[in-house]
Amino acid sequence: MQPLTIILVDDHEVVRMGLRLLLEQIPETRIVAEAGTAADGVRLCSLHQPDVVIMDIRMPPGDSGIEACRAIVERQPGTQVIMLTSYADDELIADAIRAGAVGYVLKQGGTGELIRALDAVRQGAALLDPAITRRVLAMMRQRGDTRHDPFNELTDREIDVLRLLAEGKNNAEIAAALVLSDKTVRNHISVILDKLHVGNRVEAATFAIDHDIRSYRSSAP
Template sequence: MTANGREATSTDAIRVLITDDHPVFRQGLKGLLQALGGIDVVAEAECGPDAVRLAAELQPDVVVMDLHMPGGNGIEATRTITRTSPRIGVLVLTMFRDDDSVFAAMRAGARGYLLKESGAEEIARAVRAVAAGEAIYGPEIARRVLTYFTDMPDPRQAAFPQLTEREREVLELIAQGRSNAEIAATLFLSQKTVRNHVSNIFMKLHVADRAQAIVLAREAGLGETTKNAGTP
């Protein structure tokens, strides 16, 4: 017997539940996966609620999940399955490539996301990766995810849009507890120029002194690298 109570097989095949509302697609995917070896399709579901029920009953290693199906969508099914049976990996296999679908699936707990146009080997590789506890995304989806995080605005800049880039640099150092002389040395500015920047920052942030500016800056995430003791 295996650790989860199932009888071990000679091939130790990955047990898969396919969820899709198109029977022809399900049959084709089943034949594709089983022909590659090492994967056993134990059941098929045509909607989200059926997938939840069969996943709870059969405890497959992987649920291959479509997203938009009559009678219950794949996002809710994914969320329920990953919450009630965390050991089961969900691999989304869908036609939808929009950001809303991708990130909704990720938030629901899906470990992988592929498009239905993916090749047989790519799908089989993803099933094996998800069964092993890895996260895997098709090339286009991976690019979307990377682009999303790369293009995210710096929250420190978004917090104080009224400040110039130089003023944000000065505020960062103020939040670290630096004196005007230390800021001048760090940014290669004169102390007079630093004093002018500090005055502009106080005016734009509507604060009366350095202490109030530090509080606002640290609440926005600035000054996380504080000055070490003894730093000149």
Template sequence: MPLTVLLVDDEPLVRAGLRAILQAQPDIEVTGEAADGAAVLPLIRQRRPDVVMMDVRMPLLDGIEATRAVLAAFPDPPKILVITTFENDDYAYEALRAGANGFLLKRAQPAEVGHAIRLVAAGSSLLFPVALRRMAAGRTNPRARALLERAALTGREAEVLRLMARGMSNQEIAAALVLGTETVKTHVSAVLAKVGARDRTQAVIAAYESGFVTPG
């Protein structure tokens, strides 16, 4: 079964370009389009996409609020990949903090677009960890610091979180720590539960903003 994608962007040319790129991917299918975040919820109910590609800047409901709405409306929401023009976009970072699973630059190459969709859908590694590190640089959050302190991660879980922040997949973490992949999955699940994160992106943001991991 192909991965199904919903495109959400207020620029018709951007949507057309993304559709052309994704239609060339044998394992990806575009299942619908919207010009604003306000149209996202009914389309998700109708089309049940695996991934929503969401522009962060839209006139009626931007990608940040639309992301919050999606996560609040669905117990098992689709993955959300926000698309932005600027790499160090505060809007994109706030969308990630709101629960988006990753971000993609509009100038990305066609191969990167397909790769991003697959990676976000799989959820086994962090999308563009270096760019996320740059976005997080200089940002602190006392609530995140308190959360990480209360999480009481074991030594192994702390190691796993640090490697997650470097963008390593479960398989790469397993190789680095000489563990089985299933054991790593168990540790990752424990980290997400203790940190109260929906996915790796949320856990890594908390790790950066708390000072547990230092960007750079």
């Protein structure tokens, strides 16, 4: 099995050092670069094309981890972004999900938390704790974020994948149409299922058709 390539992004060197020590204990992982700013993280992702970016959700003012996540996901759809957080801040996690992150890891979670996260990435799964997910979605509904937009949580690329899924395309056909790898398509579909809270691709396609995804245009500014 090919090692999972990883970039670490955190403005605190001691945090990066701790993560590096933990990751060195996990088989089949390889750190290819580290960055102390979100901007450097985006630049290094373009250079190294890693499988995973582990990035601090809270960065100094003017150096947003959320915006960096959005840029990475749009430019490198094959790269999965895991956000680091000191505690489960529902609002920040909601912002990270909308930006395309596959989930989050608590900084104090230790080796077991990282292993769980990286295993989920290998399997194309999302890393969203069900209790946190319910709270985040309830908060988003209260704010009116999803009132008029059933696909509000999906990134533009995920919308593209779901639209083709609703047309009955298989993974290989979706990959060919969007010029993606099969693995990337599987990752996107797994995240779509989690975000839409459906159990399989048939339910996702049915949801998409019921909500007229063929004529859907994002309501985002």
